[in-house]
Amino acid sequence: xxxxxxxxxxxxxxxxxxxxxxxxxxxxxxxxxxxxxxxxxxxxxxxxxxxxxxxxxxxxxxxxxxxxxxxxxxxxxxxxxxxxxxxxxxxxxxxxxxxxxxxxxxxxxxxxxxxxxxxxxxxxxxxxxxxxxxxxxxxxxxxxxxxxxxxxxxxxxxxxxxxxxxxxxxxxxxxxxxxxxxxxxxxxxxxxxxxxxxxxxxxxxxxxxxxxxxxxxxxxxxxxxxxxxxxxxxxxxxxxxxxxxxxxxxxxxxxxxxxxxxxxxxxxxxxxxxxxxxxxxxxxxxxxxxxxxxxxxxxxxxxxxxxxxxxxxxxxxxxxxxxxxxxxxxxxxxxxxxxxxxxxxxxxxxxxxxxxxxxxxxxxxxxxxxxxxxxxxxxxxxxxxxxxxxxxxxxxxxxxxxxxxxxxxxxxxxxxxxxxxxxxxxxxxxxxxxxxxxxxxxx
Amino acid sequence: xxxxxxxxxxxxxxxxxxxxxxxxxxxxxxxxxxxxxxxxxxxxxxxxxxxxxxxxxxxxxxxxxxxxxxxxxxxxxxxxxxxxxxxxxxxxxxxxxxxxxxxxxxxxxxxxxxxxxxxxxxxxxxxxxxxxxxxxxxxxxxxxxxxxxxxxxxxxxxxxxxxxxxxxxxxxxxxxxxxxxxxxxxxxxxxxxxxxxxxxxxxxxxxxxxxxxxxxxxxxxxxxxxxxxxxxxxxxxxxxxxxxxxxxxxxxxxxxxxxxxxxxxxxxxxxxxxxxxxxxxxxxxxxxxxxxxxxxxxxxxxxxxxxxxxxxxxxxxxxxxxxxxxxxxxxxxxxxxxxxxxxxxxxxxxxxxxxxx
Numbered sequence: 001x002x003x004x005x006x007x008x009x010x011x012x013x014x015x016x017x018x019x020x021x022x023x024x025x026x027x028x029x030x031x032x033x034x035x036x037x038x039x040x041x042x043x044x045x046x047x048x049x050x051x052x053x054x055x056x057x058x059x060x061x062x063x064x065x066x067x068x069x070x071x072x073x074x075x076x077x078x079x080x081x082x083x084x085x086x087x088x089x090x091x092x093x094x095x096x097x098x099x100x101x102x103x104x105x106x107x108x109x110x111x112x113x114x115x116x117x118x119x120x121x122x123x124x125x126x127x128x129x130x131x132x133x134x135x136x137x138x139x140x141x142x143x144x145x146x147x148x149x150x151x152x153x154x155x156x157x158x159x160x161x162x163x164x165x166x167x168x169x170x171x172x173x174x175x176x177x178x179x180x181x182x183x184x185x186x187x188x189x190x191x192x193x194x195x196x197x198x199x200x201x202x203x204x205x206x207x208x209x210x211x212x213x214x215x216x217x218x219x220x221x222x223x224x225x226x227x228x229x230x231x232x233x234x235x236x237x238x239x240x241x242x243x244x245x246x247x248x249x250x251x252x253x254x255x256x257x258x259x260x261x262x263x264x265x266x267x268x269x270x271x272x273x274x275x276x277x278x279x280x281x282x283x284x285x286x287x288x289x290x291x292x293x294x295x296x297x298x299x300x301x302x303x304x305x306x307x308x309x310x311x312x313x314x315x316x317x318x319x320x321x322x323x324x325x326x327x328x329x330x331x332x333x334x335x336x337x338x339x340x341x342x343x344x345x346x347x348x349x350x351x352x353x354x355x356x357x358x359x360x361x362x363x364x365x366x367x368x369x370x371x372x373x374x375x376x377x378x379x380x381x382x383x384x385x386x387x388x389x390x391x392x393x394x395x396x397x398x399x400x401x402x403x404x405x406x407x408x409x410x411x412x413x414x415x416x417x418x419x420x421x422x423x424x425x426x427x428x429x430x431x432x433x434x435x436x437x438x439x440x441x442x443x
Numbered sequence: 444x445x446x447x448x449x450x451x452x453x454x455x456x457x458x459x460x461x462x463x464x465x466x467x468x469x470x471x472x473x474x475x476x477x478x479x480x481x482x483x484x485x486x487x488x489x490x491x492x493x494x495x496x497x498x499x500x501x502x503x504x505x506x507x508x509x510x511x512x513x514x515x516x517x518x519x520x521x522x523x524x525x526x527x528x529x530x531x532x533x534x535x536x537x538x539x540x541x542x543x544x545x546x547x548x549x550x551x552x553x554x555x556x557x558x559x560x561x562x563x564x565x566x567x568x569x570x571x572x573x574x575x576x577x578x579x580x581x582x583x584x585x586x587x588x589x590x591x592x593x594x595x596x597x598x599x600x601x602x603x604x605x606x607x608x609x610x611x612x613x614x615x616x617x618x619x620x621x622x623x624x625x626x627x628x629x630x631x632x633x634x635x636x637x638x639x640x641x642x643x644x645x646x647x648x649x650x651x652x653x654x655x656x657x658x659x660x661x662x663x664x665x666x667x668x669x670x671x672x673x674x675x676x677x678x679x680x681x682x683x684x685x686x687x688x689x690x691x692x693x694x695x696x697x698x699x700x701x702x703x704x705x706x707x708x709x710x711x712x713x714x715x716x717x718x719x720x721x722x723x724x725x726x727x728x729x730x731x732x733x734x735x736x737x738x739x740x741x742x743x744x745x746x747x748x749x750x751x752x753x754x755x756x757x758x759x760x761x762x763x764x765x766x767x768x769x770x771x772x773x774x775x776x777x778x779x780x781x782x783x784x785x786x787x788x789x790x791x792x793x794x795x796x797x798x799x800x
Contacts, residue, residue: 078520089513097506101774
């Protein structure tokens with residue numbers, strides 16, 4: 001039974017981590033494509049249109065990857081988490097089915113039209129199809145976040161005698177106080193990823209001295225979008241989420257911040273340190289007093305309950321992993337703001353395109369927004385443990401009752417092998433597209 | 444309300460098989476009949492342009508099933524764990540083949556992507572048929588062994604096969620001779636459908652040959668269908684009761700027969716669209732007849748201890764289903780609009796369309 005839960009969780013974690021590489025780029029990128037297309041409509045400068053079409057190619061590769069790795073996510077609710085599906089399907093089935101209906105069709109239909117239909121439709125309609133792709137991909141994020149918000153902070157439900165969750169109020173699923181902050185935070189974080197990807201490609205073109213006209217455009221756009229979105233990820237959206245966790249999941253809050261003992265006055269903010277679960281303290285801690293209380297409640301001396309105030313089952317079951325995920329996310333987010341602010345400063349001084357160390361840094365930073373996005377999701381998911389539905393349904397109660405651990409391990413290994421191949425092909429394909437560059441070519 | 448969602452999901456699932464069916468079929472045709480590089484390329488393209496928007500229907504059907512019949516979703520997806528995951532792998536393999544073929548210059552790479560597209564299309568068609576076979580055959584709900592239930596009454600787990608490969612065995616597996624027959628019907632049907640699609644959408648050099656292929660496959664299909672009706676009686680003697688009690692349900696088998704009979708005249712049919720419509724009828728008729736034979740059951744139990752899963756004992760709450768009706772209708776209308784816009788813009792032979800990212 002223990003093994004089974006472990007493999008089920010590992011398989012879900014692995015497949016969702018791999019899957020989320022793709023949507024985080026497509027959501028942010030669609031916004032930036034709409035921006036280029038809009039610039040083109042206003043200025044009629046061909047460069048912007050080529051930029052939009054170039055990034056739509058990259059979008060399309062990622063979208064395909066998102067589809068083929070997304071279908072397994074939906075299936076796994078039933079295959080590996082049957083009990084969870086049975087008990088909560090009446091509620092989260094709503095938001096997941098709405099995602100299929102309102103976003104996938106929109107996204108896939110108009111993506112095809114954007115790619116094939118420019119000549120047939122004319123520029124205004126072409127802009128509109130791009131906008132609809134953006135709308136579809138953000139709607140998808142909205143419905144997934146609504147699903148997750150319900151698991152983090154269940155609302156609008158009733159529990160029957162047989163343990164089933166029944167929907168009592170549909171609109172509460174979308175007015176859930178957890179939803180909007182989480183959605184905005186997530187979307188801004190996905191803009192960070194796409195802005196870094198764009199800036200990185202731009203830096204690459206400039207450094208290689210090929211397609212450098214586009215290189216400058218991509219770098220400039222990436223840096224502006226990158227700084228704005230990195231700031232918005234931290235404040236107000238990140239701040240807003242942290243306050244929600246402190247309010248609705250106080251045990252999780254203590255664990256992710258690494259507060260083992262409650263302090264009499266204000267709580268300190270931990271910058272570095274390793275959780276020592278045996279002695280219940282942080283080793284090698286560097287912390288700043290009172291800051292956490294101020295950030296969370298705007299009061300320097302406000303007491304924040306530490307992990308000593310909670311029963312074991314009110315705390316997440318893997319505190320070090322949660323703590324690291326959270327601190328990696330926050331740390332990287334801070335670095336992003338710094339790098340992008342520096343880049344914008346040099347852009348303003350008209351020096352950015354010649355400072356090679358900075359260009360190299362921007363080019364090589366590209367994996368890190370992905371890591372920040374994924375560790376952000378780990379923070380949300382590990383923080384909710386040991387529950388699937390916070391406070392109500394344990395993760396161990398959600399697994400499929402008839403699937404043995406041997407079968408799950410078999411399929412997990414299969415997914416690992418297949419996704420390695422898929423990842424390799426993805427890199428080849430994206431690499432080829434970037435290499436070809438945005439200048440129009442005949443086939 | 445359960446009935447409404449049952450029909451709605453049935454419709455979405457049927458649309459999925461009609462649409463993705465032609466690109467599975469194109470894969471099968473590609474595997475066996477495309478010899479020249481030009482034909483291989485154009486057939487791959489005829490599937491490659493559309494497969495992802497077609498598979499969105501599968502995602503939609505899955506989502507709706509999850510929402511409307513959560514207990515059924517939970518039971519079937521965990522019970523058919525291995526075949527479903529294998530289907531997922533095949534879907535991924537197929538997508539790899541379709542998407543990467545055009546990206547490589549050398550023939551050796553093209554050959555491998557062709558095989559991955561063709562073989563996974565074939566296996567998917569087979570597995571979807573086997574899945575349908577499992578649903579109409581029924582499963583050992585509750586995992587009853589010597590009168591003792593191993594699981595809750597609405598859960599089960601099926602191995603891929605039982606050593607006897609017989610649907611009449613005490614614990615039949617996913618693959619037995621009955622489900623294989625249904626699987627073959629599915630392969631032949633989708634091959635016909637795919638051949639019609641290739642003829643309709645491309646100017647490949649094998650188009651005229653494919654008409655003969657369709658004719659032969661259609662004979663095979665007619666024989667397999669008749670045979671399957673006979674063995675279905677052996678597996679489940681009450682399988683046709685629904686049709687005698689509610690004669691109006693006969694409309695579904697008649698749709699199926701119309702398609703099969705019509706395709707015997709394939710060489711006389713002038714318009715390619717009409718031939719495609721006939722194979723569409725076979726798919727629509729085949730799926731709806733199977734569902735109608737079971738209704739209102741959606742997964743029969745082969746033991747007497749546990750009752751069948753029906754649309755009534757697996758549905759979500761009345762309130763949930765009613766709310767979903769409102770957004771469901773809005774969603775359907777929107778989808779229809781997208782479809783019409785898209786079809787108008789992609790009508791005609793695909794040779795003129797740009798492919799590849």
